[in-house]
Amino acid sequence: MMVNFRSRVLAVVAKIPKGSTMSYKEVAVAAGNAKASRAVGAIMKTNFNPDIPCHRVIRSDGKVGGYNRGVQKKIERLKEEGAM
DNA sequence: CATTTGACGCCAA
């Protein structure tokens, strides 16, 4: 799948199973570039597609990170799905 | 087109 890094990242995030979480780095690796962890966040920020469960993407430190709809909302979603 | 910004990650002190 040779496309934009953006599309790859979105595809990877969309494939994250419910009740599971992935770090930005893991997503970056899955997308093909382990050093693009930062870019992953930038892509999520610019992506408003509800089909992309970006709330399942957290930091490698175990911190939730951020969310374009409010970090609190993201945390609640994770709790609801059983990821936390 | 060049520069800055930022939902990040890793290493050294």
Next chain:
DNA sequence: TTTGGCGCCAAAT
């Protein structure tokens, strides 16, 4: 263990 600094990439200005 906590803090500071560097690297890396995509999007915005």
